[in-house]
Amino acid sequence: MKTRRFDERGLTDRKNWPNYLGGILTETGFILGLTALAFLMAVVAKAVF
Amino acid sequence: MLLRPRLDDHLVIGKYTGKVIIGIALLMVIPLLTSVVFAEWDTVLDFAISIALCLIFGFGTQIACRTERDLSWSHGLVVASGSWIVATILGAMPHWLSGHEGSYLDAMFDVMSGYTTTGLYLLQDLDHISYGMNMWRHLLTYAGGQGIVVIALTFLFKGTAGAYKVYVGEGKDERLLPNVVQTARAIWLVSLTWLVIGTVAMSITGLLLGQEPVRAFLHGLWVYMGAWSTGGFAPQSYNTLYYHALSYEIVAIVVMIAGSFNFALHWAVWTGKRKEILRNVETVSFAITLSLTVLIATFALAKAGVYPDAMTLFRKAFYQLASGHTTTGFSTIYSRAFVTQWGPVGLIATTVAMAIGASACSTAGGIKGMRIGIIFKAFMQDIRRVISPERAVVSSKFHHIKDVYLDDGLVRTTMTITIAYLAMYGLNAIVGAFYGYDFLQAAFEGVSAASNTGLSCGVTSPTMPDVMKVLYIGSMWLGRLEFMSVFALGGYIVTILRGHK
Numbered sequence: 001m002k003t004r005r006f007d008e009r010g011l012t013d014r015k016n017w018p019n020y021l022g023g024i025l026t027e028t029g030f031i032l033g034l035t036a037l038a039f040l041m042a043v044v045a046k047a048v049f
Numbered sequence: 050m051l052l053r054p055r056l057d058d059h060l061v062i063g064k065y066t067g068k069v070i071i072g073i074a075l076l077m078v079i080p081l082l083t084s085v086v087f088a089e090w091d092t093v094l095d096f097a098i099s100i101a102l103c104l105i106f107g108f109g110t111q112i113a114c115r116t117e118r119d120l121s122w123s124h125g126l127v128v129a130s131g132s133w134i135v136a137t138i139l140g141a142m143p144h145w146l147s148g149h150e151g152s153y154l155d156a157m158f159d160v161m162s163g164y165t166t167t168g169l170y171l172l173q174d175l176d177h178i179s180y181g182m183n184m185w186r187h188l189l190t191y192a193g194g195q196g197i198v199v200i201a202l203t204f205l206f207k208g209t210a211g212a213y214k215v216y217v218g219e220g221k222d223e224r225l226l227p228n229v230v231q232t233a234r235a236i237w238l239v240s241l242t243w244l245v246i247g248t249v250a251m252s253i254t255g256l257l258l259g260q261e262p263v264r265a266f267l268h269g270l271w272v273y274m275g276a277w278s279t280g281g282f283a284p285q286s287y288n289t290l291y292y293h294a295l296s297y298e299i300v301a302i303v304v305m306i307a308g309s310f311n312f313a314l315h316w317a318v319w320t321g322k323r324k325e326i327l328r329n330v331e332t333v334s335f336a337i338t339l340s341l342t343v344l345i346a347t348f349a350l351a352k353a354g355v356y357p358d359a360m361t362l363f364r365k366a367f368y369q370l371a372s373g374h375t376t377t378g379f380s381t382i383y384s385r386a387f388v389t390q391w392g393p394v395g396l397i398a399t400t401v402a403m404a405i406g407a408s409a410c411s412t413a414g415g416i417k418g419m420r421i422g423i424i425f426k427a428f429m430q431d432i433r434r435v436i437s438p439e440r441a442v443v444s445s446k447f448h449h450i451k452d453v454y455l456d457d458g459l460v461r462t463t464m465t466i467t468i469a470y471l472a473m474y475g476l477n478a479i480v481g482a483f484y485g486y487d488f489l490q491a492a493f494e495g496v497s498a499a500s501n502t503g504l505s506c507g508v509t510s511p512t513m514p515d516v517m518k519v520l521y522i523g524s525m526w527l528g529r530l531e532f533m534s535v536f537a538l539g540g541y542i543v544t545i546l547r548g549h550k
Contacts, residue, residue: 011231011238020242023319030326031306034336035299035367038343042363045351 053544060116062127062541067110069132073140074103076192077185080143084181092181095146103139126537130530137161137522140189147182149173151511154518161522163189165529166412168281168378168503169521171511175286180267183284187274193529194278194308194412195240225316239315240277247273247304254296272297276304279413281378281503290381298364301379302371309335309375309407311419317450330447331408334418334425335374342402343370349394369504374402376414378503387506393489396506400493403502404474414501414528416470420463422447427460469532473499473524484514499524 010016081096120128137160144156155171162169163186172178172186225235252269260268268284275282285291289301307315314332317325326332347366356362365382372379387396406415430445437443445455453459477495482488486508494508498521509521527535 011234019321020319022321022323023315024242024246026318026323026326027307027310027315028303030332031303034306034339034371035302037340038347038367038370039359039363041340041344041347042351042359042366045347046359046362048348049351049354 054541057116057118058124060114061118061120061124062131063110063114064116065120065124065128066132066135067107067114069128070103070110070135070139071107073136074100074107076188077103077143079188080181080185083184084179087180089179089181092143092147092179095143096181096185098146099139099142102142106135106139123537123541126534127541130526130534130538133161133164133526133530137164137526140164143182143185144172147178149175149178149182154515155511158518158522159186160189161525162503163280163282164193165501165525166190166194166278166280166376166414167498167501167525167529168275169498169505169509169525170282171509171518173511175284183267183271186282187271187280187284190278190280190282191274194280195236225313235316236312239312239319243277243304243307244273247277247300250300251297251304254294254300255292258292258294258297272301273304275379276301276377277308277412279305279308279375279377279407279411279501281372283379288381289379290383295364298368298381302368305375305377305379306371308377309411309413311408311410311449313410313450314408322450325450328448330422330426330449331418334422335407338405338418338421339370339374339402342374342398343367346370346391346395346398349398350391353390353392355390369399370402373399373502373504374405374407376403376406376500376502378497380504384505384507387493387504388487388490396489396493399504400489400496403493403500403504404470404496406500406502414499416467416500419449420467423455423460423463424467426455427463430455466531470499470528473527477520477524480517480520481508484517495521495524499528501525501528 077096077100081093081100084090084092084096137157140160140163141153141156144150144159145153149172150156150159151171151173159170159172161167168190225232248266248270250269251272252266255265255268256262271282271284272289274280281288283289283291289297292298311329311331314325314329317329343366346369347362350356350362350366356365368379368381369387371377382390387399391399404415405421406417407413409417409419426445426447430443433445434441434443446452447455474492474496477499478488478492481491481495484491486494490506490508493504493506496502497504498509
C-alpha cells in the first residue's frame with residue numbers, strides 16, 4: 001500500500017494520524033514477534049530438559 | 050595552550066543552566082498539585098520549598114548572568130552536563146524533606162537514578178510514600194528519558210542555534226525534522242501518544258485485576274512512565290512482581306521495548322517507512338542480541354529446573370532479559386533470585402544484555418545496538434579486506450534511516466565510546482569487589498548502574514559504602530550523557546584552574 005507523504009508543517013494535523021497509528025501497530029507487531037520467539041524458546045527448552 | 054574561560058563564557062553557561070533549573074521548578078508543580086488533590090500537606094510544603102529554591106537559583110542566574118552571547122559548542126556540552134548536576138542537587142530536596150532517605154547523598158542517588166532512567170534506589174519504605182512523592186519519582190524518570198534539555202528546549206529556549214548545541218550535549222544528536230525545536234516537539238508527540246495508549250492499556254489491565262479506579266490509573270500512569278523511559282521505577286517495592294499478571298507484563302514489555310527504540314526510528318516508521326523496523330541496524334542488532342541472551346538464560350534455567358513449566362519459564366526469562374536489554378530495570382523476581390535461582394549463567398546473560406543496552410537517541414542506556422552493529426560490520430570488513438586481493442577496495446555499509454558507509458572516523462568514535470563504557474563497567478566491578486562483594490554480583494550491579502538499567506541483585510542498599518554510592522551516581526551520569534559532554538565539563542573546570550589568560 002502506498003503511504004501518504006508526511007506533512008511536517010503540522011505535526012498534530014488530523015490527516016497524519018492514520019499514518020502514526022500504522023507506525024504504532026508496526027512497532028507493536030515487531031515486539032510481539034520477538035515475544036512469541038521467546039515463548040517458542042521456552043517451550044523447546046522445557047521439552048529438551 | 051589551554052585558555053582560561055572569560056567572564057562572558059561563565060555568564061552564558063550560567064544563564065542557560067538557570068533556564069534548565071526553571072524547567073525543573075515547573076516540573077515540580079505537577080507532584081505539588083497531586084499532593085494537593087490527595088490532601089498530603091506535608092508533601093505540599095516539601096515541594097513548595099523545593100520549587101522556591103529552584104526558582105531562586107533559576108531567576109537568580111538570569112539576573113546575575115545577563116548576556117546576549119549565544120552558546121558555542123563547548124558551552125552547550127558544559128550546560129548539558131552541568132545542568133544535570135545542579136538539577137540533581139536541587140531535585141533531591143523533596144526526597145530529603147520527605148524523611149524517606151537516609152542522607153542527602155541517598156536523595157541525590159535516587160534523583161540522579163531518576164533523571165538518568167536507571168531505576169536503582171535507596172529510598173526507604175517505598176510502599177508508604179505519598180502520592181505526590183511517587184508522582185515526582187516517575188516524572189523524574191519520564192523527564193530524564195525525554196531529556197531535561199528537550200523539555201527546556203520545547204518551552205524555554207528562544208531561537209535554535211544555541212539550543213541545538215545543548216541538545217547534542219545531552220546525547221540526542223539526531224534531527225527528526227530540519228528544525229531542532231520541531232525535533233523536540235516530534236519527540237514529545239511520539240512520547241505523549243504512547244503515554245495515552247500505554248496509560249489506558251495499563252489502567253484497564255489494573256482495573257481488570259481488581260484495583261480501585263484511581264489506583265489503577267495512577268499505577269498505570271507510573272508504570273507506563275517507568276517502562277517508556279526505560280527507567281524501571283515502580284510504585285511498589287516488589288516492582289512489577291506486585292501485579293502477578295501476564296497481561297500487565299505483556300503491556301509493560303511492549304512499552305519498554307518501544308521506549309528503547311531510537312526516536313528517529315519511531316519517526317521513520319510513523320511517517321510511512323514501515324520496513325525500516327526490519328532493516329535498521331539498531332533493531333536488527335537488538336533482535337539478535339536479545340534473542341541470544343534469552344536463549345542462553347532460558348536453557349540455563351530449564352536445565353536447572355528453576356521454573357515448573359514453559360509458560361513460567363518464558364514469563365520470568367523473557368521479562369527480566371527484555372527489561373535488562375532495554376535498560377529498563379523492571380523485574381518480576383526478587384533481587385536475590387538472580388543469585389540464588391538464576392546462577393552464574395543467568396547472571397552473566399543478564400549482565401551482557403544490560404551492558405549492550407538498546408538504541409541511541411532513545412530513553413535507553415548501555416553501549417547501544419548501533420555501536421554493536423558498527424563494530425560487527427567493521428570486524429567483518431577487516432576480515433574481507435584480509436582475504437581480498439591487495440588492490441581490492443573493500444567497503445561496508447549499514448542501514449540507519451538511510452544507508453551509511455563505514456569510514457575509519459566513525460569506527461574510531463564508536464570504539465572510543467565503547468571502550469569508555471567497558472572501562473566504567475570494569476571500574477564499578479573492581480570497586481564493588483574491593484568493598485567485599487562477590488565479583489560477579491559487583492559486576493552485575495556496576496553494569497546495571499553504568500548502563501542506566503536498574504536491575505539489582507541486592508548490592509544497592511542504603512547500607513552500601515558511600516564511595517560506591519558516589520561512584521554509581523557518577524556512572525549513571527556519565528553513562529546517560531555518553532561521556533563527551535561530561536569530559537567537556539571536566540575540561541572547562543581544568544581550564545578555570547590551570548588555563549592561561
